[in-house]
Amino acid sequence: MDFLDYLNEKTLLVNAKLEEFFPLSGEGIPILRESMRYSLTAGGKRLRPVLCILGYELAGGTDVEVIMPQACALEMIHTFTLIHDDLPAMDNDDYRRGLPTNHKVYGEAMAILAGDALFIEAVRLFLRGRLPEPLKLRMLNELTDSIGVDGVIGGQVLDIRAGGLRHTAKLAENIHLRKTARFVEASLVIGVMGAGASEYFINEFRRVGRNLGLLFQIVDDILDETGEELELGKKSRKDRERGKCTFPATIGLKESRIKAEKLAERIKYDARELLNEKSAIIEGLAEYFLNRRK
Amino acid sequence: MDFLDYLNEKTLLVNAKLEEFFPLSGEGIPILRESMRYSLTAGGKRLRPVLCILGYELAGGTDVEVIMPQACALEMIHTFTLIHDDLPAMDNDDYRRGLPTNHKVYGEAMAILAGDALFIEAVRLFLRGRLPEPLKLRMLNELTDSIGVDGVIGGQVLDIRAGGLRHTAKLAENIHLRKTARFVEASLVIGVMGAGASEYFINEFRRVGRNLGLLFQIVDDILDETGEELELGKKSRKDRERGKCTFPATIGLKESRIKAEKLAERIKYDARELLNEKSAIIEGLAEYFLNRRK
Numbered sequence: 260m261d262f263l264d265y266l267n268e269k270t271l272l273v274n275a276k277l278e279e280f281f282p283l284s285g286e287g288i289p290i291l292r293e294s295m296r297y298s299l300t301a302g303g304k305r306l307r308p309v310l311c312i313l314g315y316e317l318a319g320g321t322d323v324e325v326i327m328p329q330a331c332a333l334e335m336i337h338t339f340t341l342i343h344d345d346l347p348a349m350d351n352d353d354y355r356r357g358l359p360t361n362h363k364v365y366g367e368a369m370a371i372l373a374g375d376a377l378f379i380e381a382v383r384l385f386l387r388g389r390l391p392e393p394l395k396l397r398m399l400n401e402l403t404d405s406i407g408v409d410g411v412i413g414g415q416v417l418d419i420r421a422g423g424l425r426h427t428a429k430l431a432e433n434i435h436l437r438k439t440a441r442f443v444e445a446s447l448v449i450g451v452m453g454a455g456a457s458e459y460f461i462n463e464f465r466r467v468g469r470n471l472g473l474l475f476q477i478v479d480d481i482l483d484e485t486g487e488e489l490e491l492g493k494k495s496r497k498d499r500e501r502g503k504c505t506f507p508a509t510i511g512l513k514e515s516r517i518k519a520e521k522l523a524e525r526i527k528y529d530a531r532e533l534l535n536e537k538s539a540i541i542e543g544l545a546e547y548f549l550n551r552r553k
Numbered sequence: 554m555d556f557l558d559y560l561n562e563k564t565l566l567v568n569a570k571l572e573e574f575f576p577l578s579g580e581g582i583p584i585l586r587e588s589m590r591y592s593l594t595a596g597g598k599r600l601r602p603v604l605c606i607l608g609y610e611l612a613g614g615t616d617v618e619v620i621m622p623q624a625c626a627l628e629m630i631h632t633f634t635l636i637h638d639d640l641p642a643m644d645n646d647d648y649r650r651g652l653p654t655n656h657k658v659y660g661e662a663m664a665i666l667a668g669d670a671l672f673i674e675a676v677r678l679f680l681r682g683r684l685p686e687p688l689k690l691r692m693l694n695e696l697t698d699s700i701g702v703d704g705v706i707g708g709q710v711l712d713i714r715a716g717g718l719r720h721t722a723k724l725a726e727n728i729h730l731r732k733t734a735r736f737v738e739a740s741l742v743i744g745v746m747g748a749g750a751s752e753y754f755i756n757e758f759r760r761v762g763r764n765l766g767l768l769f770q771i772v773d774d775i776l777d778e779t780g781e782e783l784e785l786g787k788k789s790r791k792d793r794e795r796g797k798c799t800f801p802a803t804i805g806l807k808e809s810r811i812k813a814e815k816l817a818e819r820i821k822y823d824a825r826e827l828l829n830e831k832s833a834i835i836e837g838l839a840e841y842f843l844n845r846r847k
Contacts, residue, residue: 287702291710295702343669348661367642368713371665372706375637375672379701382676386694393686400680407673408581408589412666416585419662 262543266309273308274300276327277334280384287376294365294373295380299338301356307333307446310471313540314450314464326453328388329398333446335381336402340411342374349419350501390453398449405445414438421504428509435476435506436469443472463533467526467541474522474548480505481515486553523549556837560603567602568594570621571628574678581670588659588667589674593632595650600769601627601740604762607834608744612754620747622682623692627740629675630696634705636668643713644795684747692743699739708732715798722803725774726767729800733773734766741765757827761820761835768816768842774799775809780847817843 283296308330315326345352345360346367352360362370385399406412414437417430424430447468451461483498484507498505506515523545530541577590602624609620639646639654640661646654656664679693700706708731711724718724741762745755777792778801792799800809817839824835 285702288707288710288714290714291702291707339669343665346662346665348665368640369710371637371640371642372710374669375633376702376706378669378672379697379704379706383694383697383701386690386697392690396680396686396690400677403673403677403680407677408579408585408670410673412670412673413582413585416582416663416666420582420584 262540262547265313265540265543266304266547269309269312270305272312272323272327273305273331273334276331280328280331280387281335281380290365290369291373291376294361294369295338295377297364298342298355298361298373299335299377301358303334303337303356305334306475307337307443310443310446310468311450311453313544314447314468315454316450317534317537317540318451318454318456318460318464320450320454325389326450328384328386329390329395329449329453332381332385333402333449335377335384336406337442339374339377339381340406340415342370342377344415346370349415350497352497394452394455398452401445401449401452405441410437410441410445411439414441418503422502424504426504426509428506431480431504431506431509432473434504435473439476439479440469440472443475444468447471460533463529467529467533470522470526470529471541471544471548474519474526474545477506477515477519477522478548478551480507481512481519482551482553483507484512519549556834556841559607559834559837560598560841563603563606564599566606566617566621567599567625567628570625574622574625574681575629575674584659584663585667585670588655588663589632589671591658592636592649592655592667593629593671595652597628597631597650599628601631601737604737604740604765605744605747607838608741608758608762609748610744611828611831611834612745612748612750612758614744614748619683620744622678622680623684623689623743623747626675626679627696627743629671629678630700631736633668633671633675634700634709636664636671638709640664643709644791646791688746688749692746695739695743695746699735704731704735704739705733708735712797716796718798720798720803722800725798725800725803728798729767729770730763733770734763737766737769738762754827757823761823761827764816764820764823765835765838765842768813768820768839771800771809771813771816772842772845774801775806775813776845776847777801778806813843 277299281299283292285292311330311333312323312326320326341355342361344350345355346362353363354360361373386395404410414434417434418438421430421434444465448461448465451464480498483496499508506518526545527542530538571593575593577586579586605624605627606617606620614620635649636655638644639649640656647657648654655667680689698704708728711728712732715724715728738759742755742759745758774792777790793802800812820839821836824832
């Protein structure tokens with residue numbers, strides 16, 4: 260199957276499952292659910308759930324339904340971090356995915372609480388489904404490792420504190436590894452674990468996943484410098500205005516592009532070594548990350 | 554053992570264990586850990602962990618070390634909700650437990666992220682320890698049920714939205730059940746589950762725990778109206794200024810006091826029915842909640 264067909268098919272599946280797992284009419288305070296769903300259903304590529312499903316299938320998983328609670332929980336967690344990241348006290352963004360950000364619609368208090376609740380409900384969802392309980396616990400451990408003090412949240416702290424530090428490619432990589440790459444890696448690895456893969460297979464996927472995350476973020480930096488706002492669905496050149504520590508800001512656009520291309524080659528090489536003829540989707544993903552316009 | 558001796562002994566144990574589980578020098582970004590620990594070590598009664606340990610011991614658990622990761626995780630989660638609750642966009646509180654609130658010391662962005670990270674690290678901690686994995690999963694499910702869209706966060710939404718609703722004792726009870734009582738109940742029940750108790754025992758403790766939580770919150774409302782700021786460690790009469798929906802605001806101080814006394818009697822009666830001669834600590838706890846000055 261062509262990579263884009265695969266991506267589109269799984270994105271639709273994830274959207275349908277998110278609707279099933281977290282419908283508008285459910286328990287809890289209606290306005291809170293509405294606010295959570297506003298950001299959760301605002302589109303996006305669903306990359307983390309798709310990576311989770313991909314890892315599951317590449318590791319030999321055959322019934323994709325089995326991994327859907329965990330895959331969808333990843334998107335809820337990603338949405339929680341975006342809502343908090345956009346807050347006035349953080350990046351103060353008015354638009355996300357072409358729509359007003361959560362706090363612009365529901366106010367800051369609700370946006371803080373909607374983010375909190377998305378994480379909590381994500382953990383609840385993560386515990387559902389038919390996977391064996393020890394496996395679920397191991398996957399949840401992988402998840403929390405990737406988003407805590409040394410993961411996404413740690414990366415956000417480094418990101419907002421970078422103003423007081425010397426901007427180097429090393430710092431940019433440190434921020435990106437924590438803020439993006441580690442969670443992308445975990446998304447893939449959680450799917451691989453869900454299929455009951457061996458330690459060897461898990462660790463090989465770990466490297467591929469981390470490089471995919473890093474590649475995604477370098478291209479994100481480049482697009483912030485060069486992209487069109489209408490295509491991006493958010494303001495461009497914001498990183499530069501804010502003095503963020505990015506790859507283009509430290510090694511320049513040309514070197515950033517070369518770094519991205521090298522990473523994509525590395526990912527493709529590793530995928531072929533690991534998966535032989537089954538490497539096509541990973542290779543397509545690397546190309547897609549490298550050449551995306553938004 | 555006298556209840557206050559029990560409380561003091563377990564509070565010391567919880568404080569020592571929190572230090573062990575989440576020391577200043579650990580992985581992650583140092584300033585983030587510092588900010589998390591600032592609020593985590595700011596004192597407080599450690600009621601939720603103590604209730605968890607109490608539930609474990611009353612249900613027949615003999616090695617209290619076994620339940621400490623889960624007990625301490627409850628305090629980290631409680632601290633997360635307090636930090637976010639104090640934010641300018643929420644209750645805008647400058648003091649908590651006699652100290653400047655987290656955002657007054659570290660700024661809003663860090664306070665938001667410290668809250669997020671405390672929850673994530675709490676889940677990581679919750680997964681540790683020697684309890685069987687299926688039991689841990691069940692306990693984690695109990696926890697997330699009690700703090701999500703129909704728990705603490707749902708209660709906070711109701712609380713901040715109450716301005717637009719008619720204030721009745723029913724609404725006050727709805728807010729308190731979600732914002733406080735359900736999580737207090739879960740704290741006790743998680744300990745009971747950890748000891749491998751029967752469904753019957755779990756459900757009986759559930760009622761006792763919920764009533765303890767409700768009692769705690771009614772007295773909190775009363776203290777906000779009548780307490781001394783120096784004793785409370787925070788401003789009093791803030792609920793009234795903010796037009797919060799509380800019991801004293803809806804049924805008056807005298808009726809609130811009667812309601813609290815009736816609840817305490819109910820808790821003591823249930824505890825005697827359930828625990829016979831082992832009910833003393835729960836009875837002492839009910840008295841303590843009823844008569845506390847801060």
